[in-house]
Amino acid sequence: MESTEFLVRSAVILAVFGITLLIATYSTYAERKIAAFIQDRVGPNRAGPMGLLQPLADAVKLFFKEEFVPANANKFLFIAGPSLAMLTACMASAVIPFGNTILIDGQYINVQAIEVNIGILYIFGVVALGVYGIMIGGWASNNKFSLLGAIRAASQNISYELAMGMSIIALLLVSSSLSLRVIAQQQGETLFGISGMNWNIFYQPLGFLIFIICAFAETNRVPFDLPECETELIGGYHTEYSSMGMGLYLFAEYVNIFVASAVMATLYFGGYNFPFMYDLGLPHNLVTLIGTGVLFIKILMFIFFFMWVRWTLPRFRYDQLMNLGWKVLIPLSIANVIITAAVILISEQGLPW
């Protein structure tokens, strides 16, 4: 019994890690294809059928480039920066429930790398650590443009983490649990007479809007990509990077997008739940399998949305970014918390008069 659980667990952990990397790899391809399609072009189509081997070719190219370290750079920190960015990006997907449970030998095993009861706090902590990768890399480059990019990244991430945390607090008031698995399970209940439709987006539409805007800012995506703003800062924090150091930074960005999409799908869009999931009368393991597939469809749609927005909107000015973060999103999210709390209080205890 012990050994089967260990085997299934290891398989799940490996699969989660592998799929995270695979999706991040092909995000680079998807980004170029989507960019091309939106601009009426065809995009990469030479390497392999429909250009499907393009990410491989890019990786090989990056490996063959010279690993350049500037003369006055702090060499240890210069290498630690991209490594840290990649590490934190990969760590975050460990607690996301990628599916319900598998039934083997009368034992229910979670389709999740680790189940922790403070999953959402873990993700917050790890994602907040991610900014250190950018900070260290930008500072170690010993270059004013890199440093400016790093400073921008730090202040932007801190500003938007506040609003993000507030929108999460409103969600936690609804779900009254910090565990991502419990939050996902609650969304599988019946709403409007349809099982598996009790999604949090119906309770927290404003919270979701704030969360998705903050997720764009946290992952340094357009319209919040000021840390790597080419027009002002050359390349921002990765100006001095070449070869795989550069590759790791770019890769970490795509892993972050995957994680942000997975978190949004889990928190607001029902996770692995799908409509009519318990009304079909299918065996437990099959429902789990379909649920995992549905979750990945949701994640891919979010990733597509990230890219769609990138090729639509221009970049913010820095003061606009700060205005939006501090003067709009934080008051809105606080109002969201108060309204949610009031509604929950009234629905549980009735009106106070």
Added chain:
Amino acid sequence: MQSLSNRAKKLEKKPMNFSERMYLPAIFQGLSITMRHFFKKKATIKYPEETRPMSAVWRGLHVLKRDEKGRERCTACGLCAVACPAEAITMVAGERKRGEEHLYREEKYAVSYEINMLRCIFCGLCEEACPKAAIFLQNDKVAPARYERDEFIYGKDRLVEPMPIQNQ
């Protein structure tokens, strides 16, 4: 000042209303525009596999024609070289020997005939000047890119139309 064309629009700078200040409607409008382009037909022509259709009067790479019996039509009269505004054409005339009647149509022919494709402006005046209907500009070929300058000087080996198969 009075506008002359009456096309000038007067701009009103009103303060933005609530929906404009939210920016979300404008963002969704932009997203719908990019989504329309996403599904649009792509303008790209995948060049080596497919080529742009050329018009019937397109002036591309030159060809020296043969007549119906496979003999070279060019008699090296030099009218094309005179007509050429870019002075891209040179030739050396020679006399046809006995026994070469199947190769050259008249008793005078071009021993060498060279066009410098770097000088040529593809105006087509050589085609107009030719009294023997020997030189034409094809509409399905262009001079390809080369690495060396001397590769752009096209001699008879690359200009004369290949022999029809039944005559070989």
